[in-house]
Amino acid sequence: MITKEYSNGEVSIVxxxxxxxxSGICVKTLPKVYNPKERPWIKAENASSEEIIRQVSKCPSGALSIRQESKTMVKIDREDNGKKGRFVIYANDTFAGEMTYVWAGESRFIIDHTGIEENFIGRGLGKQLVMKAVAYARNNDLKILPLCPFAKKVFDKDKGLEDVRA
Ligand code: SF4
Known part of the structure; x- marks a missing residue:
């Protein structure tokens, strides 16, 4: 059976x-995630894990289910001083990396660096930082200029992110 997965960095919608x-219940209950007119039609990064889990439980056919990304508890905080800021990622409460940005006007920010601590490399945390920034940009009607080579690669690979790219 074909299975597709869409992650918000913490949980995946399967x-x-x-x-x-x-039946379209997914589209009606969480339109910011499910839009059959767009590709990919599921954008998990547009909602919190709680919203996603609540919505998936309403799918009448069992077509939707949840897969937890990993047993590591990941938390991402955003810090901002009005000129620049960073998304900081913690894995099981340990600092695991950061992605820094600078504001370029009121509605655009530039991602200039992504760095993951050596012990946490290879676990997809850098991508989670980028997707967190994408969700933040979408929720606040902002655009992102991904100058950091890592972030740029994530954007280049995923055409679904074009809507937030400056
Ligand atoms: S069956 Fe589930 S996945 Fe399919 S449209 Fe309905 S709610 Fe969405």
């Missing part, structure tokens, strides 16, 4: 198209 009865 979708089995063959089970989907197209």
């Amino acid at each position: 979708w089995k198209p063959e089970k989907c009865i197209h």
Whole structure:
């Protein structure tokens, strides 16, 4: 059976198209995540894990389910002084890395650096930082200029992020 996964960095929405009865309940209950007119049609990064889990439990067909990303408890905080800021990621309460940005006007920010601590490299935390910034930008009607080579690579690979790219 075909299975597709869409992650918000903490949980993945697992979708089995063959089970989907197209009742549209997902679209009605969480339109910021489910939009059949866009590709990918599920944008998990647009909602919190709690919202996603609550919505998935309403799918009548079992086409949607949840997969926890990992047993590591990941937390991302944002710090901002009005000129620049950073998204800081903690894995099980330990500092694991950061992604820094500077404001370029009121509605745009530049991601200039992403750095993951050596012990945490290879766990997808850098991508989680980028997706957190994407969710923040979408929720606040902002655009991102990904100058940091890592962030740029994430944007280049995922055409679904074009809507927030400056
Ligand atoms: S709620 Fe479930 S069955 Fe209905 S359209 Fe969404 S995925 Fe398909």
